[in-house]
Amino acid sequence: MRRDAPPAVAGTRGGILHLLCGGTRTVGGLAEALGISRNAVREHLGKLEDEGLVSWVAVRRGVGKPAHEYSLTPDGERVLSRADLPLLLRLLDPLE
Numbered sequence: 001m002r003r004d005a006p007p008a009v010a011g012t013r014g015g016i017l018h019l020l021c022g023g024t025r026t027v028g029g030l031a032e033a034l035g036i037s038r039n040a041v042r043e044h045l046g047k048l049e050d051e052g053l054v055s056w057v058a059v060r061r062g063v064g065k066p067a068h069e070y071s072l073t074p075d076g077e078r079v080l081s082r083a084d085l086p087l088l089l090r091l092l093d094p095l096e
Helices: 011-021 027-034 038-050 074-095
Strands: 054-059 067-072
Touching: 011 027, 011 038, 011 054, 011 067, 011 074, 027 038, 027 067, 038 054, 067 074
Parallel strands: none
Antiparallel strands: 054 067
């Protein structure tokens, strides 16, 4: 029996959500951790924000444009916690 993670927690978007579990991150920090471009991260964050899974706040750090720090929303935390269920169920399959 095949059980997949919800689409939002698969691939790059899943990687972003998992990184945000550890706390807030900037686009640059996410891009570096994932090894992809900042523009790619922005695209994924935009989709995750549209889905209500991430939010951002502007943080001023000296002179220049403020950085955006992204974090999980309560819905994002719930989706991510459900993402572990398929893995747990696959681990339990042999015991059935």
